[in-house]
Amino acid sequence: xxxxxxxxxxxxxxxxxxxxxxxxxxxxxxxxxxxxxxxxxxxxxxxxxxxxxxxxxxxxxxxxxxxxxxxxxxxxxxxxxxxxxxxxxxxxxxxxxxxxxxxxxxxxxxxxxxxxxxxxxxxxxxxxxxxxxxxxxxxxxxxxxxxxxxxxxxxxxxxxxxxxxxxxxxxxxxxxxxxxxxxxxxxxxxxxxxxxxxxxxxxxxxxxxxxxxxxxxxxxxxxxxxxxxxxxxxxxxxxxxxxxxxxxxxxxxxxxxxxxxxxxxxxxxxxxxxxxxxxxxxxxxxxxxxxxxxxxxxxxxxxxxxxxxxxxxxxxxxxxxxxxxxxxxxxxxxxxxxxxxxxxxxxxxxxxxxxx
Amino acid sequence: xxxxxxxxxxxxxxxxxxxxxxxxxxxxxxxxxxxxxxxxxxxxxxxxxxxxxxxxxxxxxxxxxxxxxxxxxxxxxxxxxxxxxxxxxxxxxxxxxxxxxxxxxxxxxxxxxxxxxxxxxxxxxxxxxxxxxxxxxxxxxxxxxxxxxxxxxxxxxxxxxxxxxxxxxxxxxxxxxxxxxxxxxxxxxxxxxxxxxxxxxxxxxxxxxxxxxxxxxxxxxxxxxxxxxxxxxxxxxxxxxxxxxxxxxxxxxxxxxxxxxxxxxxxxxxxxxxxxxxxxxxxxxxxxxxxxxxxxxxxxxxxxxxxxxxxxxxxxxxxxxxxxxxxxxxxxxxxxxxxxxxxxxxxxxxxxxxxxxxxxxxxxxxxxxxxxxxxxxxxxxxxxxxxxxxxxxxxxxxx
Ligand SMILES: Cc1cc2nc3c(=O)[nH]c(=O)nc-3n(C[C@H](O)[C@H](O)[C@H](O)COP(=O)(O)OP(=O)(O)OC[C@H]3O[C@@H](n4cnc5c(N)ncnc54)[C@H](O)[C@@H]3O)c2cc1C
Ligand SMILES: Cc1cc2nc3c(=O)[nH]c(=O)nc-3n(C[C@H](O)[C@H](O)[C@H](O)COP(=O)(O)OP(=O)(O)OC[C@H]3O[C@@H](n4cnc5c(N)ncnc54)[C@H](O)[C@@H]3O)c2cc1C
Numbered sequence: 001x002x003x004x005x006x007x008x009x010x011x012x013x014x015x016x017x018x019x020x021x022x023x024x025x026x027x028x029x030x031x032x033x034x035x036x037x038x039x040x041x042x043x044x045x046x047x048x049x050x051x052x053x054x055x056x057x058x059x060x061x062x063x064x065x066x067x068x069x070x071x072x073x074x075x076x077x078x079x080x081x082x083x084x085x086x087x088x089x090x091x092x093x094x095x096x097x098x099x100x101x102x103x104x105x106x107x108x109x110x111x112x113x114x115x116x117x118x119x120x121x122x123x124x125x126x127x128x129x130x131x132x133x134x135x136x137x138x139x140x141x142x143x144x145x146x147x148x149x150x151x152x153x154x155x156x157x158x159x160x161x162x163x164x165x166x167x168x169x170x171x172x173x174x175x176x177x178x179x180x181x182x183x184x185x186x187x188x189x190x191x192x193x194x195x196x197x198x199x200x201x202x203x204x205x206x207x208x209x210x211x212x213x214x215x216x217x218x219x220x221x222x223x224x225x226x227x228x229x230x231x232x233x234x235x236x237x238x239x240x241x242x243x244x245x246x247x248x249x250x251x252x253x254x255x256x257x258x259x260x261x262x263x264x265x266x267x268x269x270x271x272x273x274x275x276x277x278x279x280x281x282x283x284x285x286x287x288x289x290x291x292x293x294x295x296x297x298x299x300x301x302x303x304x305x306x307x308x309x310x311x312x313x314x315x316x317x318x319x320x321x322x323x324x325x326x327x328x329x330x331x332x333x334x335x336x337x338x339x340x341x342x343x344x345x346x347x348x349x350x351x352x353x354x355x356x
Numbered sequence: 357x358x359x360x361x362x363x364x365x366x367x368x369x370x371x372x373x374x375x376x377x378x379x380x381x382x383x384x385x386x387x388x389x390x391x392x393x394x395x396x397x398x399x400x401x402x403x404x405x406x407x408x409x410x411x412x413x414x415x416x417x418x419x420x421x422x423x424x425x426x427x428x429x430x431x432x433x434x435x436x437x438x439x440x441x442x443x444x445x446x447x448x449x450x451x452x453x454x455x456x457x458x459x460x461x462x463x464x465x466x467x468x469x470x471x472x473x474x475x476x477x478x479x480x481x482x483x484x485x486x487x488x489x490x491x492x493x494x495x496x497x498x499x500x501x502x503x504x505x506x507x508x509x510x511x512x513x514x515x516x517x518x519x520x521x522x523x524x525x526x527x528x529x530x531x532x533x534x535x536x537x538x539x540x541x542x543x544x545x546x547x548x549x550x551x552x553x554x555x556x557x558x559x560x561x562x563x564x565x566x567x568x569x570x571x572x573x574x575x576x577x578x579x580x581x582x583x584x585x586x587x588x589x590x591x592x593x594x595x596x597x598x599x600x601x602x603x604x605x606x607x608x609x610x611x612x613x614x615x616x617x618x619x620x621x622x623x624x625x626x627x628x629x630x631x632x633x634x635x636x637x638x639x640x641x642x643x644x645x646x647x648x649x650x651x652x653x654x655x656x657x658x659x660x661x662x663x664x665x666x667x668x669x670x671x672x673x674x675x676x677x678x679x680x681x682x683x684x685x686x687x688x689x690x691x692x693x694x695x696x697x698x699x700x701x702x703x704x705x706x707x708x709x710x711x712x713x714x715x716x717x718x719x720x721x722x723x724x725x726x727x728x729x730x731x732x733x734x735x736x737x738x739x740x741x742x743x744x745x746x747x748x749x750x751x752x753x754x755x
Contacts, residue, residue, distance in 0.1 A: 124716040125625040127695040148696040188562070188701040188723055248492035258740050305688070312730045316490050316738065317515050320560050320731055327561035331727065338691075338698045338723075344636045 003278070009073045012055055012065075016074065019050055020081035026325045029082060029190075033328070037154060038192035039085040048113025053091045061099040062108050068281030071219055072226040076277070079230025082329050084190030088223050089150040090117045096216045097159050097170065101206040106157075118155035120146035120173075120196050121213065128341040130214060135198065137162035140205065142171060142198040143179075152194035153184040160196075160203055161213065168210040171203030178202065189331040221293045221340050222280045225300045228336040229277045231329050232304060235311040236266050238326050242315055259314050266310055269303045276300055291353040294346040300336070301343030308333040359653070361432070369432050376440040379405050385441040389616075390720035393564060394443055396521040400476050402443050407474055413450055420458060420470050427659035431607075438608030439615075446518065449473035449480040453526050456543070456596050460584040469545070483513040483527035483546070483570060484593065491741050493528070494537040494590065498572060500529040500544055502579070502586075507531075507544065509552075509575040515735070519555050519568040523548050532587050543589035545581040546572075560731075562724035563701060597737065598672060605655045605679035606732075610648050613686040617641060620693040620719050631693060640692075644685045651678055670749045673742040680732035680739060687726040690719070698723035 005013065023043065032040045047053060055070045057063025065071075071092065078087060094117025095110040109115035124147045126132035135144025142162045152158065158173045158180075173180060179199035184192050243254030243263060253259055280296035283289050308330040312319040319326045337343055361369060384398050406412040414430050416422020425433070437444075445451070454473055457466055472478040489496040498511025509529060519525065525546050532540030546553065552575040558567045584592055618641065621632040631637050658671040691698045694717050702721030733739040 122696055127624065127626055127631075129627060148699055186701040187699050188727075189699070193699065247488075248490060248495070250492075250495075256740070258743070309684075309730065313733055313739070316734050317485070317731075320728075320734070322559040322561050322563065331561065334691075334727075335699055335723070338696055342692060342695070344634075344692065347636060 005069070005073065008065075009069060012051070012070070013073050013077060015050055016052055016077040017080070019046070020077060020083065024081045024083060026323070026328075029084070029325075029328065030323055032084060033190050038186060038190065039151075039154070043083075044085055044087075045113050047085070047087070048111070053087070053095075053113060054111045056092050056095065057099060057107065057111060061096075062104065063111055068219075068222050068284035071222050072277055072281040075223040075226035076230040076233075079227035079232075079332065080234050082190075082231060082234065082325070082332055086151040086154075086191050088220060088227065089119055090155065092223055093117075093119050093216055093220045094155075094157075094159055096219055097206070097208060097212065098172075100212050100216065101170075101208050103172075103206075115157070116151065116155045118149050118152045118158045120149045120152065120158050120160045122147045122149075124195075128345045130217065131168065131210060133161050133163050133168045135160065135162040137164040137169065137171065137203065137205075140171075140203060141200045142173065142203045143200055144198055146196040146198070148193045149182075149196045150191065150193045152182050152196055153192060158196070159206070160198065161210075162203070168213070170206045170208040170213060172206055173198070173201055173203045187335070189335040190328065217340060218284060218289060218293055221297055222277075222284060224336055224339050225280050225296050226277050228300050228304050228333055229273050231332045231336070232270055232273055232307045235307050235326060235329050235333060236270055238329070239263065239266070239311045239314050242318075246316075253314075262310055262314065266307055269306060273300055273303045273307075276303075288353070291350060294341075294350040294353060297341060298343050298346040298350060301346070304333045304336060305343075361428070365428055365432060368429055369436065372433050372436045373440075375409060375411075376436060376442060379409070380440055380442050381405075384443060388441040388443055390718075391722070391725050392720065393566075396479075399443060399446055399521075400479075403445065403476055406445070407476070412445065412474055413454060414445075415451065416454055416458065416470075420454075420466065421474050428656070431656060431659055434608040435611060436608075438612040441612065444609075446479075448482050448518070448522075448526075449478060452482060452596050453480050456526075456583065456592050459595065460543075460592050464580070465545075465583065478524045479518075479522045480524045480526060481516050481519040481522035481570075483516060483525045485515045486512060487514050491738055493593070494541070496528055496530060496541065498527065498529050499533065500531050500542060500577070502531070505579050507577045507579065507582070509544070509546065509572045509577055511572050513570040513572075514567075515558070516555070516568045516570050517566055519548075519570055520557060520565065525553075525570060526583075528589055528593055531589075535587060538590040540587055541589040541593070542586050543583040543592045544577055545583065546575065546577050547581075550575050550577070552576075560728060562721070562728045564724070564728060598669060605651065605675035606683050607648070607652050607655050607679065610651070610679070610683050610686055613683065613690065614641070614645060614648060616719075616722075617686060617689045617693055620690060620717050620722075623717050624693055624695065637689075637692070640689055644682060644689065647678075647682055647685075651682055654678070670746060673737075673745045676736065677733075677739050677742045677746075683732055684726075684729055687722070687729045690722040691726040693717075694719045694722055698726075 052074055054063040055065035055074050058066030091110055095107055098106045123134055124145055135142060142160055156175050160171050160173050161168055162171060179201040181197045182194045184194040186192055243259055244252050246253050276296040276299040279292050283292035311326055312330055315326060318324055321327060384402060387394055403412055411423050413422035414425045418424045457469055484493060486496050500507040500509045525548055527544050527546055528541050529544050530540050531542040552573040554571040556569045557565050558569060559565055622630050624631040626634045655675060697715045697717055702724055
């Protein structure tokens with residue numbers, strides 16, 4: 001047993017943490033949140049320079065990491081700083097799908113920070129189900145509607161799932177392709193997404209199926225759990241500081257047992273959340289990987305809600321203000337539950353998988 | 357024991373239902389249904405319609421132009437209004453200041469201010485909280501110094517709900533800096549158009565602008581605007597707070613919210629079936645519905661006990677804690693029900709936000725509402741403070 005990070009991962013963590021602490025403070029983030037693009041190209045480029053994007057890919061893909069723990073380390077730090085840049089969707093999910101398709105030149109550009117991707121899989125009435133695809137592919141022409149597609153507007157290419165007969169396959173669609181309509185909007189927790197409609201839009205088959213999508217989705221689950229963990233750490237730390245400094249009735253509010261005990265509960269739960277992320281990352285190659293991932297996502301969803309709500313409550317009114325860091329962090333935590341399957345979805349999946 | 361309404365109460369319910377069907381403007385109801393922010397005009401229009409019918413000041417005595425409804429009648433109205441998607445009545449003038457003026461105000465103050473609340477001449481907001489004085493309200497610092505026939509007010513209030521629409525603010529101010537905390541406070545009515553008053557917006561986490569900071573710099577307030585006696589403001593403030601806390605059970609809102617959750621969950625697809633048929637989701641909905649059903653009865657028990665006019669104390673705290681938990685749980689279910697469509701930022705208040713997300717569940721900004729309603733357990737005396745009150749009252753022997 002060894003729960004320590006390898007030297008390389010420790011370095012990655014330190015570098016990324018230091019960079020984000022210096023470059024991604026509340027003021028900067030609030031500017032990015034308010035911007036039209038919903039993300040900062042400068043930050044993106046700098047993260048690529050730091051090697052953060054390369055850490056998401058294995059050596060044969062041109063990166064220098066790519067394992068569950070590499071992904072967890074990166075996303076925990078991004079979560080800790082409340083980063084809104086869509087690295088999860090664009091670089092990790094999109095990039096790993098293209099890597100699986102053998103598109104090495106594209107992957108190189110992703111790692112270098114030059115190429116932005118979007119993955120259009122979910123559909124308006126599909127909720128979190130991975131096999132719910134009504135978009136059709138006929139002779140390489142795609143028709144259908146995709147829901148809440150992250151980063152759609154900024155993406156150079158979009159990876160779209162569609163049904164060709166009975167099989168779900170993935171296609172590469174160029175920005176500006178004919179019949180592609182993108183209706184963008186900001187997201188509550190930062191960044192932008194869009195409703196995407198395709199009308200006889202040409203798509204280049206990637207030779208990938210639903211199974212490939214599921215494989216990439218597993219990595220996304222690790223990333224999402226780790227990101228939420230990082231955000232929970234920040235929420236807990238902010239709350240702890242606040243309880244020690246905010247005075248009412250002539251004393252720090254943390255001296256009221258009603259709050260002190262709840263703070264202790266958050267710390268206990270936070271350790272559970274950390275273990276859940278370790279499980280998600282550590283069992284990724286296991287034959288029961290999906291069961292572990294569902295367990296982790298469910299636990300992170302439950303603890304996330306507790307942490308976000310308790311952190312807000314214990315702060316009082318101040319936590320309700322848009323510009324205060326906690327408000328943003330709490331939204332990131334809760335909204336993480338709406339990605340890649342929520343608490344209930346993964347509870348059901350866990351029941352099914354653990355009974356099997 | 358009889359849990360049904362009396363024939364009179366049933367007749368009243370029919371009347372209210374008819375009125376809402378006839379007179380509630382559909383554009384306003386639609387906004388309420390979709391949780392869209394109401395404009396000042398929307399709220400004023402609805403107040404005027406209610407006032408026309410004599411139903412605006414529901415708890416005021418008739419001598420002041422009120423409807424003097426019983427607690428049960430008010431409950432019937434609340435339930436029907438929520439069901440019909442009527443906006444809530446803005447409480448600051450009607451259910452906060454009104455009762456204070458009626459009990460502690462001078463005849464002149466009553467004659468002047470009460471009719472203006474009814475006809476909409478004045479829009480009031482509540483200036484209690486300050487940056488350093490939240491739960492510990494008595495530590496407030498905004499000071500008022502008597503200078504001839506005026507007070508000169510300096511300081512800062514915060515969290516002032518809908519202060520951006522208000523022309524009047526009722527404030528707690530410190531008039532005796534040397535007295536013990538609660539003894540040097542006065543209750544002052546301040547015209548917000550007076551030079552030196554500045555209102556600055558605070559944007560909440562869901563992007564809405566509903567609260568503000570209010571700054572006072574050498575603001576001159578005529579002494580006639582002092583309510584009751586100087587340095588006795590704490591008594592009036594507490595009286596007002598007990599009124600603020602009634603109705604915070606929010607049973608009507610919860611019932612309407614639950615209906616919305618079911619509507620969404622019927623339309624939402626989960627594994628090829630309506631989400632409402634999913635056992636986990638259905639169980640969560642059922643559980644909160646069971647809680648709410650009991651809560652509605654708790655609420656009725658408390659209001660039928662409440663002596664006319666007097667607000668209950670301990671029971672108000674209980675209703676507030678339980679009511680806020682239930683409403684927040686319903687908000688949580690609504691956000692879960694819409695799945696990935698919880699993520700779009702749908703606030704109209706933020707510049708640049710798009711009009712409506714093309715969302716097939718037509719669910720409105722339910723996630724924004726979930727975040728916004730975290731306030732329910734914070735304002736008006738946080739749930740921790742309410743629990744403290746319950747504990748103190750019950751364990752010191754009295755109730
Ligand atoms: C099955 C069993 C086996 C045990 N075996 C042993 C044994 O082998 N050897 C031994 O020496 N003892 C043993 N104990 C005793 C055990 O350690 C005590 O029960 C324990 O320390 C609690 O003390 P108490 O029961 O007097 O409760 P109290 O101390 O009276 O506490 C009552 C309640 O008040 C709470 N409370 C007390 N102080 C605070 C505070 N400051 N803040 C918040 N809440 C507070 C407690 O948490 C508890 O909920 C055993 C007890 C049990 C039930
Ligand atoms: C949306 C919104 C609208 C509002 N509208 C108005 C308005 O119109 N007018 C107005 O005057 N005010 C208004 N308020 C202010 C509201 O009344 C205060 O936010 C509330 O009283 C809590 O104060 P605080 O935010 O300073 O939190 P604090 O008092 O700093 O409390 C922080 C945390 O500590 C806890 N705490 C504090 N003291 C104790 C204790 N003794 N024991 C245990 N726990 C404790 C609290 O429960 C809370 O969890 C509004 C607030 C919000 C969020």
